[in-house]
Amino acid sequence: MTWTPLTPKRRTTCWSGSGRCREAVRDRSLEETFSHPRYGPMSLRWIMCHMCSEYDRHNGHADLLRERIDGRTGS
Structure with a gap:
């Protein structure tokens, strides 16, 4: 696997x-609710x-x- 730099595009x-x-x-309130067809209101x-x-989970992965x-841990 090779790392690909983040090009401007x-x-x-x-x-x-x-x-x-x-x-x-x-312009929406955090308390505003939406209805998802599978999971209902959220x-x-x-x-x-x-x-x-x-x-966060994907960063952890x-x-x-x-x-x-590379064997490095931490930051």
């Missing part, structure tokens, strides 16, 4: 997605907390993989 693609997310929730607060925990590759 890839950076723009990555950050444009987060910009669209910020725009979508800009608040924007729950969605944001869930996304943060998923982000990346740390474990990196540690297995």
Whole structure:
């Protein structure tokens, strides 16, 4: 597996997605609820907390993989 640097085009693609997310929730309350066809009603607060925990979980997985590759631990 090789590391691919984040080119300007890839950076723009990555950050444009987060910009669209910020725009979508800009004027919404964290208490606002949405209905998901499979999971039912959920608040924007729950969605944001869930996304943060998923982000943390995937960062943890990346740390474990990196540690297995190069043996470094910590930061």
